Amino acid sequence: xxxxxxxxxxxxxxxxxxxxxxxxxxxxxxxxxxxxxxxxxxxxxxxxxxxxxxxxxxxxxxxxxxxxxxxxxxxxxxxxxxxxxxxxxxxxxxxxxxxxxxxxxxxxxxxxxxxxxxxxxxxxxxxxxxxxxxxxxxxxxxxxxxxxxxxxxxxxxxxxxxxxxxxxxxx
Amino acid sequence: xxxxxxxxxxxxxxxxxxxxxxxxxxxxxxxxxxxxxxxxxxxxxxxxxxxxxxxxxxxxxxxxxxxxxxxxxxxxxxxxxxxxxxxxxxxxxxxxxxxxxxxxxxxxxxxxxxxxxxxxxxxxxxxxxxxxxxxxxxxxxxxxxxxxxxxxxxxxxxxxxxxxxxxxxxxxxxxxxxxxxxxxxxxxxxxxxxxxxxxxxxxxxxxxxxxxxxxxxxxxxxxxxxxxxxxxxxxxxxxxxxxxxxxxxxxxxxxxxxxxxxxxxxxxxxxxxxxxxxxxxxxxxxxxxxxxxxxxxxxxxxxxxxxxxxxxxxxxxxxxxxxxxxxxxxxxxxxxxxxxxxxxxxxxxxxxxxxxxxxxxxxxxxxxxxxxxxxxxxxxxxxxxxxxxxxxxxxxxxxxxxxxxxxxxxxxxxxxxxxxxxxxxxxxxxxxxxxxxxxxxxxxxxxxxxxxxxxxxxxxxxxxxxxxxxxxxxxxxxxxxxxxxxxxxxxxxxxxxxxxxxxxxxxxxxxxxxxxxxxxxxxxxxxxxxxxxxxxxxxxxxxxxxxxxxxxxxxxxxxxxxxxxxxxxxxxxxxxxxxxxxxxxxxxxxxxxxxxxxxxxxxxxxxxxxxxxxxxxxxxxxxxxxxxxxxxxxxxxxxxxxxxxxxxxxxxxxxxxxxxxxxxxxxxxxxxxxxxxxxxxxxxxxxxxxxxxxxxxxxxxxxxxxxxxxxxxxxxxxxxxxxxxxxxxxxxxxxxxxxxxxxxxxxxxxxxxxxxxxxxxxxxx
Numbered sequence: 056x057x058x059x060x061x062x063x064x065x066x067x068x069x070x071x072x073x074x075x076x077x078x079x080x081x082x083x084x085x086x087x088x089x090x091x092x093x094x095x096x097x098x099x100x101x102x103x104x105x106x107x108x109x110x111x112x113x114x115x116x117x118x119x120x121x122x123x124x125x126x127x128x129x130x131x132x133x134x135x136x137x138x139x140x141x142x143x144x145x146x147x148x149x150x151x152x153x154x155x156x157x158x159x160x161x162x163x164x165x166x167x168x169x170x171x172x173x174x175x176x177x178x179x180x181x182x183x184x185x186x187x188x189x190x191x192x193x194x195x196x197x198x199x200x201x202x203x204x205x206x207x208x209x210x211x212x213x214x215x216x217x218x219x220x221x222x223x224x225x226x
Numbered sequence: 227x228x229x230x231x232x233x234x235x236x237x238x239x240x241x242x243x244x245x246x247x248x249x250x251x252x253x254x255x256x257x258x259x260x261x262x263x264x265x266x267x268x269x270x271x272x273x274x275x276x277x278x279x280x281x282x283x284x285x286x287x288x289x290x291x292x293x294x295x296x297x298x299x300x301x302x303x304x305x306x307x308x309x310x311x312x313x314x315x316x317x318x319x320x321x322x323x324x325x326x327x328x329x330x331x332x333x334x335x336x337x338x339x340x341x342x343x344x345x346x347x348x349x350x351x352x353x354x355x356x357x358x359x360x361x362x363x364x365x366x367x368x369x370x371x372x373x374x375x376x377x378x379x380x381x382x383x384x385x386x387x388x389x390x391x392x393x394x395x396x397x398x399x400x401x402x403x404x405x406x407x408x409x410x411x412x413x414x415x416x417x418x419x420x421x422x423x424x425x426x427x428x429x430x431x432x433x434x435x436x437x438x439x440x441x442x443x444x445x446x447x448x449x450x451x452x453x454x455x456x457x458x459x460x461x462x463x464x465x466x467x468x469x470x471x472x473x474x475x476x477x478x479x480x481x482x483x484x485x486x487x488x489x490x491x492x493x494x495x496x497x498x499x500x501x502x503x504x505x506x507x508x509x510x511x512x513x514x515x516x517x518x519x520x521x522x523x524x525x526x527x528x529x530x531x532x533x534x535x536x537x538x539x540x541x542x543x544x545x546x547x548x549x550x551x552x553x554x555x556x557x558x559x560x561x562x563x564x565x566x567x568x569x570x571x572x573x574x575x576x577x578x579x580x581x582x583x584x585x586x587x588x589x590x591x592x593x594x595x596x597x598x599x600x601x602x603x604x605x606x607x608x609x610x611x612x613x614x615x616x617x618x619x620x621x622x623x624x625x626x627x628x629x630x631x632x633x634x635x636x637x638x639x640x641x642x643x644x645x646x647x648x649x650x651x652x653x654x655x656x657x658x659x660x661x662x663x664x665x666x667x668x669x670x671x672x673x674x675x676x677x678x679x680x681x682x683x684x685x686x687x688x689x690x691x692x693x694x695x696x697x698x699x700x701x702x703x704x705x706x707x708x709x710x711x712x713x714x715x716x717x718x719x720x721x722x723x724x725x726x727x728x729x730x731x732x733x734x735x736x737x738x739x740x741x742x743x744x745x746x747x748x749x750x751x752x753x754x755x756x757x758x759x760x761x762x763x764x765x766x767x768x769x770x771x772x773x774x775x776x777x778x779x780x781x782x783x784x785x786x787x788x789x790x791x792x793x794x795x796x797x798x799x800x801x802x803x804x805x806x807x808x809x810x811x812x813x814x815x816x817x818x819x820x821x822x823x824x825x826x827x828x829x830x831x832x833x834x835x836x837x838x839x840x841x842x843x844x845x846x847x848x849x850x851x852x853x854x855x856x857x858x859x860x861x862x863x864x865x866x867x868x869x870x871x872x873x874x875x876x877x878x879x880x881x882x883x884x885x886x887x888x889x890x891x892x893x894x895x896x897x898x899x900x901x902x903x904x905x906x907x908x909x910x911x912x913x914x915x916x917x918x919x920x921x922x923x924x925x926x927x928x929x930x931x932x933x934x935x936x937x938x939x940x941x942x943x944x945x946x947x948x949x950x951x952x953x954x955x956x957x958x959x960x961x962x963x964x965x966x967x968x969x970x971x972x973x974x975x976x977x978x979x980x981x982x983x984x985x986x987x988x989x990x991x
Contacts, residue, residue, distance in 0.1 A: 080347070094256035095249025097474070099425040100507040104914035107425055135249040149247040153239050156882045160715025161246030162425040162474025168247065187922040194919055196423050196475050197715050199889030201928045202882055 066127045068093070069137030077124045083117075084108045086124035087134060095135035095165040099194070106193035109166035110134045116173040118192070135165040138172070147213065148175060151206040159197030167193045171207045175214055183208060231797060234728045234942060237878035240720045241739060242472070242713065251472045254429045254444045255504060262431055262500040263292055265492050266349040267485070268339040268356050269513055270331040273582040273907025274365035274378060277329040277338060281357040285341060288355060290348030293496055296339040296356075297327040300491065305458040308551040309447040309481035309588065311690040311752045318689070321389070321549035323381060326458060326488045331360065332380050332547035333582050334907045335512035342492050342501055365582035365907050369521060369544040372581045380547065380580040387580040389545050390553035394564060397571030402536035408527040411608045415600035416973035417956075418899035419519040419544065421511050422589055423919050426474020428505040428514055432489045434498025435467075439490045442469045446476040446714050447753030448743040451486050458487030459494070466490070470743040476714040477890075478588030479515045481755040482550055511912035515587030516900060518555050518578075519544040522600035532614050532623060534569035541600075543578045543586075543593075550587040553578040554688075559597030565631055566601055566680060567623045582907050584900070588755060590890060594681055594953045602677035602957035603972060606964055616961060617656065617676055620846075621647060624678055634687060634840040640935040642844040643678060646868035649931055650676070653866045654848040663965060669855050672863075673966025677957035678846040683946035684758035684837065691758070691837040693766035694749035697726065697774045699829040701820055703798050703812035704736040705774070710751025711763040713741050716948050717879040718759045724875055725764055725942055729771035731795035732812060749832060757843070757946030760875055761937075765835035768941035774831035778812065781819050781829065786810065839939040843946035845869040847891070847958035853966050855990050858981035862892060862959060866929040867951050873936050873943030880947055884930035887951020893920040895956030897975050 065074040068091055075090045084101070087093040087110065096119055099105035103121040110119045111133040138146045148171050151157070158164050167190065174181065174189050181189065186208055187200075195203065205223065212219050245251035270277075282294040306320030313319050327337050339356055343349035366372040372380070372387040380387050403410075430443035439459070445451050448468040456463035473480065489503040505514070523540040543556035556576040564572045609616040624643040630636070651657065659674045666672065684691050696708045707726050713719040723737040730737075740748075751763075775795050782800045783790045786809045794801050799808045800815060819827050850864035867884050874880045897918040901910040911917045930951070936943035956974050964970050969988045973980055985991045 088255075089260060093249075094252065097253075097426070098255070098504075099427070099474075100914050102507070102913070102915075104507070105425055135247075139248055145244075145247065152247045153243040156237075156240065156878045158240060158243050158246045159717065159882060159886065160424070160426070160473065160475040161242070161251050162253065162715075164246050165249050191922045194423070194425060194914060194921065196425060196477065196890070196919070197886045198882060199885035199887075199920075199928045200922045200925060201885040201889075204922065 062125050064124055064128045066129065067131040069133060079125050081124040083110070083119035083122040083124050083127050086127065087119060093134045093136055097162055097165060099162065106170065107163050107166045109169045111169055111173060116170050135168055148172060148206070148210045151210045155202045155206040155209065157198060157202040157206040163193055163195040167195065167203055174207065175211055180211065180215055232728060233724045233734045234875055235873065237876055238720065238724060238734055240717055240879065241723050242719060242741060253426055253472050253474055254431065254442055257442070257471055258431045258502050259500060262502040263342050263344060263496060264346045264349045265340055265342050265489060265501050265503045266353045267337050268353045269509070270334060270336040270338050272331055272360050272362050273334045274363040274380070275331045275360040276363065277331065278359040278361050280339060285352040285355040288348055288352045290344040291341060291352045292344060293342040294339065294352060294356065295327065295492065295495060297329040300326040301460055303458055303460040305454055305487065307454065307483045309450050309483065309753060309755055312453055313689065321552055323549050326491050333584055334909065335584060336547065337513065340488060340492060342496055367581055367583055367902055367904065367907060369542045369579045369581055372579050373577065380582060384580060389549055389578040389580055391575065391577045392553065392557055394560060394572055394574040396564065399536045399538055399571045399573035402571035403527045405535050408529060408535050409611060410525065410527055411604070411611050412525045413604050413607055413972055415522045415603050417520050417596040417599050418975060419583070420517045420894060420898045421900055421917065422477035422479040424475025424477055424479060427507055427510045428480065428484045429503065430486050430489045431500060431502040432493040433500040434493060438465045438467055439493065440467045440469065441486050441490050442471065443486050444473045444480060445470050445486065446480045446712055446755060448712065448745050448748070449710055449750055450752060451483055452745045454483040455487050455490050459491055468745045470712055472741065473714050476754065477590045478592070478755065481588040481753070482515050484514055507914060508912045511900060511917065512584050512909045515550060516546065516584045517589035518586040518593070518596065520556060520559065520596035522596070524600060524604045526604065526608055528608055528612065530612060532612055532619055534567060536571040537569045539563050539574040541576045543576065544583065545578050545580050546583045546585040547580065548585045550585050555593035559593035562594055562597045562680060563601055565625055566678065568625060568629060583902055584909065590887065591949045591952045592756065594679060595891070595894060595956065598677060598679045598953045599957045599960070599974060602954060603960050606675070606961040607970055610964070617647065617651070620676065620678060625680065634682065636840050636842045638842055639938060640870070642870040642933060642935060645933040646844060646846050646870060649933060650846055650848045650866055650868040653929060653931060654850060654864060656848060659850065660965070666966065670852060671855065671966040672850065672852050673962040673964070674848065674850045675958045675961025675965055676846060676848050677954040677961060679950065679953035681757065681843045681946050681950045681953060683761045683841040683843055684756050686837055686840050691762055692834060693751050693762045694832070694834040695763065695766035695770040696749050696832040697770050697830065699774065699778070699816050701817045703732065703816050704738060705730065705732065706738050706740055707767070708740045708748050709763045709766060710743055710748050710753060711759040712743055712754040714754045716759070716883060717876065718754065720879060721760050721875045722763060722767055725767045726771055729768050730775055732798045736798060757948040757950065760942070760944045761841065761940055761946065762837055764941040764944060765837055766833065769835050770831050770833045773833055774829065777829050777831060778815065781815055781827070784825060785815060785818060841872070841937050841939050841945035843871050843950050845950055845954065847954040849955070849958035849962045851959060851962040851966060853963060855967065855985060858978035858985060860896060860963060860976055862896065862926055864926055866931065868931055868933065869947060869950060870933040870935050871947035871950065872940055872945040873934055874932060875942060875944055880932065881930055883947050884951045885928045887949065888928050888930070888955055889920055889925060891952040891955025892925060894952065895959040895974050895976060897924065899975050
């Protein structure tokens with residue numbers, strides 16, 4: 056294989072400066088999984104349909120399977136591994152996924168949580184139907200989405216210091 | 227005596243949730259060493275044919291290619307793939323019709339050759355470079371056409387492509403239908419081919435160690451996998467070791483042996499080196515398993531009061547190209563028919579028929595979603611024909627309390643159907659809405675429908691039901707628990723931990739369920755399927771915990787000098803009965819025993835429970851829709867599922883199971899269908915863009931509720947819940963459409979294409 060097929064990619068992954076020589080044809084999923092062992096980045100379709108590989112790039116959530124690794128050069132990337140605090144504290148959204156039983160097989164979970172982080176970090180308040188649309192890039196076969204939605208919506212209200220609507224209280 | 231703290235019935239958090247929300251839970255691909263070779267499969271591009279020749283020269287020249295194996299190279303050990311317990315009786319064994327690779331192509335996507343390469347790119351290039359010459363044969367895609375005399379024969383030993391035909395005959399249908407004054411209601415009901423769509427595709431890897439073959443696989447059934455890999459490779463079963471890490475969903479697809487034997491074989495031909503076989507989404511759709519499409523014909527002769535005089539059912543189950551789970555699915559669906567609405571005169575026939583399509587296997591509900599769509603759609607057709615409200619018809623004629631099935635010995639001990647119907651009716655405000663939506667006109671209409679189901683728990687008496695459990699006490703009074711019934715996302719490990727804590731008498735946090743199954747280490751058992759885990763593993767856990775407790779109390783007697791009979795283990799302490807005095811902690815006992823210089827011992831227990839019972843699980847769905855007639859579009863606006871699955875071990879996780887099943891049922895009723903090109907047999911929508919899996923946008927709020935009747939045959943009062951929630955959703959939606967429009971649509975999914983045709987036929991458009 057010719058040398059021009061490989062390129063140095065420097066980026067920040069979960070707060071740490073990293074660099075690696077990657078195949079120019081590799082996806083960001085490949086780079087994160089294979090070069091950095093970020094195994095939370097899951098492969099469910101590898102063509103941007105399921106959302107299991109979602110990561111945050113410069114504050115925006117992407118399907119990393121259809122984002123070339125070389126495009127990550129100079130970018131700041133956050134994966135699920137980067138959410139936990141230094142002493143092992145879970146982030147609010149991770150805890151909400153546990154509390155709301157939003158996790159079953161767990162394979163879609165990392166990707167959905169990363170989209171939730173993007174939504175929650177926006178600081179905006181969304182109606183439940185808007186949250187459905189914002190999360191619609193993720194497929195899940197286990198949960199029927201119900202408890203995932205509850206987890207995201209409850210965390211949103213809690214972050215904004217607002218009271219939960221009645222329909223969430225009773226869940 | 228003060229009441230014991232109960233952990234059963236509490237919504238404790240999943241034991242694996244922390245790992246899964248932090249990304250630390252390791253799935254098959256996550257633990258495969260990066261030094262692995264990559265394998266890829268060449269799938270056929272014809273639906274039926276014979277491989278005349280294969281040219282691998284160009285493929286072999288590609289740098290990085292290690293080995294190319296074709297259908298002409300593999301050993302001819304025919305093997306079965308169904309995840310059924312093995313039977314020592316040849317009559318009850320699954321059909322052995324698969325080879326690792328085949329020169330007789332039976333569906334578009336069949337396995338012709340495989341490549342092992344140093345990397346994925348080389349493997350993919352090599353697969354593309356292999357040249358295959360086929361002799362094409364005519365093919366058949368329709369299940370009833372496949373039964374015609376001149377249809378292409380897919381397996382020589384099965385005339386008219388019928389894998390199996392079984393019947394039920396009770397009473398005398400022909401005589402009974404002659405009764406005067408009967409009303410005949412007849413219908414044909416079609417269900418689609420759908421795929422499981424677990425988000426983790428099938429994946430496995432294999433290597434050799436000390437002369438044995440090790441397979442790490444995303445499977446629901448590790449011990450069955452060991453047996454089948456042994457059969458396929460023609461080696462003793464003990465020379466195979468199967469390890470199952472966390473898996474990203476299964477839903478029955480992984481209750482089949484998919485490519486574990488091929489991957490194991492590929493490792494053996496490259497000197498036992500590590501070989502990974504990571505199946506793509508497209509391959510998952512086409513070359514794994516699908517749910518059987520079943521066409522069902524029902525004729526009912528009913529009296530004007532709605533009572534049944536005679537009933538007939540015929541089902542034609544589309545097996546696809548290979549036997550896999552075969553006739554079990556259609557037979558199970560047919561078996562539900564005489565019991566849901568008992569009738570003295572029944573004639574039923576089920577045919578499972580090969581076609582040149584993707585192979586059908588187990589999928590959540592195992593024949594019951596198909597049967598319930600047919601039977602419960604038909605029930606509304608009867609109610610309509612008789613002018614009896616469909617809810618009242620069900621109230622009057624559904625399986626009554628006390629009904630006993632002679633075969634399984636299942637008993638409807640309680641009044642579960644009435645309780646579920648009543649509760650569901652209140653939840654959805656049925657009485658008011660059914661009135662309000664009657665006799666609507668206009669382009670946008672609303673409707674409300676109901677459908678019921680029953681479901682078995684496990685597979686007794688059709689096949690073996692057994693579970694084995696091992697518990698090992700640690701120095702600190704905690705225990706490891708191992709069973710072979712796998713965690714596949716449903717939350718089984720958490721339920722096992724609750725059961726163990728409850729019966730042994732230790733805190734929940736002190737129970738460590740070993741989530742990984744390893745056939746070298748895990749006690750023998752058959753895996754996760756048939757909604758059997760809490761019921762079957764429950765027996766073994768209950769028995770083993772009592773055994774371990776007995777050993778612990780023996781030790782307590784040694785150490786405390788109190789007789790065993792006066793002692794109990796409560797919340798991790800040895801307690802003297804009567805005055806409730808804590809004599810010592812289990813941790814102190816365990817430490818003393820393990821390090822004793824006088825009477826040392828390792829406290830452990832292991833036992834097998836063979837279950838010879840089954841249990842009816844019951845429930846129903848109420849669905850409310852809005853239909854836009856000109857747009858031919860249904861919006862599901864409200865849905866509630868009711869279940870009697872016995873005592874809930876963990877209410878929150880039980881409800882999560884209900885949500886997931888409802889979601890799958892909604893997709894089944896409204897969206898999902900795997901399509902095949904009539905001209906070529908090629909699958910048309912083998913990806914998650916064109917195959918319409920429900921998204922966040924496609925559901926209303928999912929509501930569920932339970933009727934908790936303690937199941938008398940069960941160790942913990944529990945029975946099936948994993949599969950039941952999917953079973954009655956589609957017919958409830960279809961019946962809501964019938965109420966809204968008066969149009970009976972007898973096929974799912976209820977897509978605009980189907981509605982357009984039916985609305986046209988009925989003059990609504």
